[in-house]
Amino acid sequence: MNYSGVPEPNIAFAPKSYICRRAAGPLLLDGRVDKPFWAEAEWTDDFVDIEGDLRPKPAKRTRTKMLWDDNYFYFAAELMEDQIWATLTERDSVIFYDNDFEIFIDPDGDTHHYYEFEINALNTVWDLLLVKPYRDGGPPVNGWDINGLQTAVHIDGELNRPGAANRKWSVEVAMPWTSLRECAPEGRPPVKGEFWRVNFSRVEWRAEVKDGEYRKVLNPDTGKPYPEDNWVWSPMGIINMHYPELWGYVVFADEDGPESFELLQDERIKWELRKLYYRERNYFASSGQFTTDEKLLMGDGQWSIVPVIETTGRLFQISAPSTCGGATFYIREDGKLWKE
Structure with missing residues (x-):
């Protein structure tokens, strides 16, 4: 095999960390993140550009929450947005062709056998398993599904309606351990005190209104849409999410767990x-x-x-x-x- 070069990220090693506490009760998903279920979960830091301090801060706020129990890994995301649109309706479409929210999970931190999840404002999802990163020749397993996955989207405004009083869209996701344990250490869910490597990404395209619809803004020099913005929780120092070694640390804790995480x-x-x-x-x-x-x-x-x-x-x-x-x-x- 002729090994290709691997760009070295332009960033100091300082991944974000998050203390993920146990959920107090079951989640009834409706996409709203302002209900009692999420009250005890802290927000992450606001998302930054994927390249970190090399690029300006995002123009629109994004943040997430996490909880866990014996059955599920729970995620909430809030995406401030004045242009709420989506077009893709078929599961396992390439969802980042729309504006989207993405979750990446590497349970054992070896950068091989990890999960990618994407969702748009229509609640259309793409879930896949990566055998290894693309840089290492790893194929994506598009036919892999998170069995038992639950998702919901809430629109604070109107979907695909230019001129509407749009404020944000929010997402709730419940991923069962019965699926996530597949790539986990010892094939089991996490236990208190362990951490998994996790990151989040928001894809945001430049859009304008034409003929009463949102359309991606085209670069007149190429006739193609301008490159999308990529906003993330833990910065990568490179425009590539598939560097799992730079994802954040999510520590699983009880309700009275540690207040912070010290990098080992x-x-x-x-x-x-x-x-x-x-x-x-x-x-x-x-x-x-x-x-x-x-x-x-x-x-x-x-x-x-x-x-x-x-x-x-x-x-x-x-x-x-x-x-x-x-x-x-x-x-x-x-x-x-x-x-x-």
């Missing part, structure tokens, strides 16, 4: 291994071979690990010790990261 040193070790993976792949893309010369990969920067680099003509493995008694982290050429 092991997570920083994993990030430094990930940076070496980017650079090893990029070295191959430019030279046609991998290298065991750590100086070539690490330069003169500050690192907390002393890696062991092993290569063959078409494979590599890089390892570094964990801070936890005798264990070691490994990463290989397709981005898979694991602990032994």
Whole structure:
């Protein structure tokens, strides 16, 4: 296999974190996020541009909430919007061709076998499983569905009605653990104190009114719509959501759980291994071979690990010790990261 280069995100490693508390009762979905069920859940920070501080803050506010119980992982999203429109009605359409809200979940944090979910203002959904990120040749499994999924959308205004007094649209989602456990550690739901890697994205297209309808604004130079904006909870430093190593940390807690999350040193070790993976792949893309010369990969920067680099003509493995008694982290050429 001729490995392509892997762009290295232009961002410091500082993913967002969220304490996800237990739900006090069952959720009856109607898309409204101002009801008692959500009262004890904190809002996330407002979304930022996918590239983080490299780009201006979004013009429209987006934020989310999360809760969990023995049966479901619950999500709420509020999207401020003066142009509420959607066109796609068939499940598993490419929903981001409309304005949408998206959820990404990597239960075990190895960047392989993770979930993507998208929903538009018509309550049309696209759910899929990624075997591995596109950069690593991973195919999306479009035929995979979240069995038992529940969703609802509430429109504060009027859908597809230019000139209406539009304020926002909001979303509720309940994902059953019976489906999400498929890619989870030990094939089970999370337990108190564990975290999963999660991120959210909002796709927003430039739109105008033509012939009484919303239409995407076309670039006169290309005849195609201008690129969409991508607004996210935990910034990526690159216009690509499929870097699960940069998603946020969602910690599952009881009602009286911790107030904050302190990033573990092991997570920083994993990030430094990930940076070496980017650079090893990029070295191959430019030279046609991998290298065991750590100086070539690490330069003169500050690192907390002393890696062991092993290569063959078409494979590599890089390892570094964990801070936890005798264990070691490994990463290989397709981005898979694991602990032994």
